[in-house]
Amino acid sequence: MNIPDAVVAGMRETNDLFCAKAVRSRDMNALDRVYTPDAHILPPGADIIHGIAGIKNFWLKAIVTLDVKDASLTTVSAESAGDTVVEIGRAELTLADGKKVPVKYVVHWKRHEEAWKWHTDIWNMNQ
């Protein structure tokens, strides 16, 4: 990784917000601090979603439907270029019955309003 410590810290802060606020507290307004306003997400099983309003709808429905109780995010590799970082990572979702769902992802990070945010977010499963 070629990422300055301050950027790593900013990325961790955003990831923690996603896990603590959006997933554990189901507070979708926290996603304003996680995604850029014109972010794209590319979820498996759905088409591309563009813009923060649609992204909030997607996550609320996904988290409630799957009854996700917790999430953890771990960076596998990250490369910075200009005002962006491209990260490869692994997520683990914990469902209400205790089942763990492993997920892998790529996030295109951008600096926006004093924070590092997810500008493009795509993921899939190993199985």
Place this chain on the structure above:
Amino acid sequence: MNIPDAVVAGMRETNDLFCAKAVRSRDMNALDRVYTPDAHILPPGADIIHGIAGIKNFWLKAIVTLDVKDASLTTVSAESAGDTVVEIGRAELTLADGKKVPVKYVVHWKRHEEAWKWHTDIWNMNQ
């Protein structure tokens, strides 16, 4: 998109190589001109694969097993930063029975040996 025409042309050349050589001709050595040597792919249904040798194995097996006859790639959006481009796109695979399989993807492009190449490649399906 904020990508210079020369970069768009270089990206198209690489995408055409993938479709014409790797998919239609099943020539996996062409992937040396498509991926950087230390690229990562994140396929649905498999774990992260790191490095061009593993990537060639993956694609040979995937293309032969699914009997993919053709592929087309279309850029949805692309943003450049430093020596990289992050692209969101759609692919369509054509199978031997004529069935079309729609795929969406994110590619992190890097400049490598006078060419634009895929450095990170992740995709999934809408269904």
